[in-house]
Amino acid sequence: MSAVFVNVAPVFLLILIGWMVSRTGLMEEKAGDAIAEFVFKIALPTLVFRTLAEAHFEGASPFRLWIAYFGGVAITWTAGHLVARRFFQRDAKIGVIAGMSSAFANNVFIGLPLVGRSVGNDGIVAISILLAIHLPLMMIAGTILMEHAASKVDGGGRRRLGAILRQVGANLARNPLVIALCAGLIYNLSGLGALPVVVKSVVDQIASTTAAAALISLGMTLRKYPVRGNLSLAAVMAVLKLLLLPAAVFSLAKLLGLSPAWTSAMVLTSSVPTGINAWIIATRFQSGSSLAASVISITTIFGVISVSFWAWLLN
Structure with a gap:
């Protein structure tokens, strides 16, 4: 249990430090946004590029990994949607936000640092493979x-599928993480070998800032997601997120025979708090933003317990 604590506690302590820095006014909340932008546009893409550029895939197929993770997502999303619609009698839009809030893990800002500490480079490779299609899907x-x-x-009409795909595709084409994923894979497949010494030194220094900067910036921006309204529904979605999603991913990973390292990576990243993307979609459609914000905060508060449990179980 001490090994689990050593790997999990620093992740949430860094989030707490970021929250305290913002709460006490030591740094303004907008500074957290700036740090998060640095992480998303520079540090994290650098880490992902380095990981994929140097990875040894040894013929490993990503499809079982994707099936295990997204199978768990489908199960949890459906459960969250049905609970919101049938039990809480909410409309279809709230049902979508409820399902998404229960199934959208914060793989980037929490999952990747956690897996890096707990599993190591094999885990980061697994998460990078997941991230290649996670955000688009x-x-x-x-x-x-x-x-x-x-x-x-x-009421009214809805946009055609082609228009939605074009919009999402255009956004992804400019996404630094997607660009880094493609660049890393291209470099790996090119057979150019190790990165030049000077380039690798710079890349390593930038990549090493990712975990701490990501977690502190997340803590600094948590005040954007207050717990208010929809508390009963939000609490149920938080339980589904922290317990059902990792349990479903764990079961499917075992059924499909994923390696221990990849199984640990997928289960740990699925057990982390809800990401902000559900809140982004809720805000875009002007429905369910308070629900999504509440689930983000609740899962972040109690995430240390669920992550510790799954880390202990995997060990």
């Missing part, structure tokens, strides 16, 4: 489902 699914729900609840 989740954002496309969320947008399409919300378009459909909005047409039912608010």
Whole structure:
């Protein structure tokens, strides 16, 4: 248990430090936004590029990894949607946000640092493979489902699938993480070998800032997601996020025979708090933003317990 504590506690302590820095006024909240922008546009893409450029895949297929993770996502998203619609009697738009909030893990800002500490480079390779399609799939699914729900609840037409795909595709083409993923894979497949010494030194120094900067910036911006309204529904979605999603991913990973390192990476990243993307879609469609914000905060507060449990179970 001490090894689990050593790996998990620093992740949430860094989030707490960021929250305290913002709460006490030592640094303004907008500084957290600036640090987060640095992480998203520079530090994290550098880490992902280095990881994939130097990775040894040894013929490993990503498809079982994707099936295990997104199978768990589908199970949890469906459960969250049905609970919101059938048990809490909420409309279709809230149902989509509830399902997405229960199934969208913060793989970038929490999952990647956690897996890096707990699993090591093999885990980072697994997360990088997941991230290659995670954001596109989740954002496309969320947008399409919300378009459909909005047409039912608010009336009026909905955009064609092609228009949605073009919009999401255009956003992804400019996404630094997607660019880094592609660049890392291209370099790896090119057979150029190790990065030049000077380049590797610079890349290593930038990549080493990723974990701390990501977690502190997340803590500094948590005040954007207050717990208010929809508390019963938000609490149920938090339970689904922290318990059902990792349990489903764990079961599917074992069933599909993923390696221990990849299984640990997928389960740990699925057990982390909810990411902000559900809140982004809720804000875009002007429905369920308080629910998404509440789930983000609740899962972040209690995430240390769930992550510790799954880390202990995997060990």
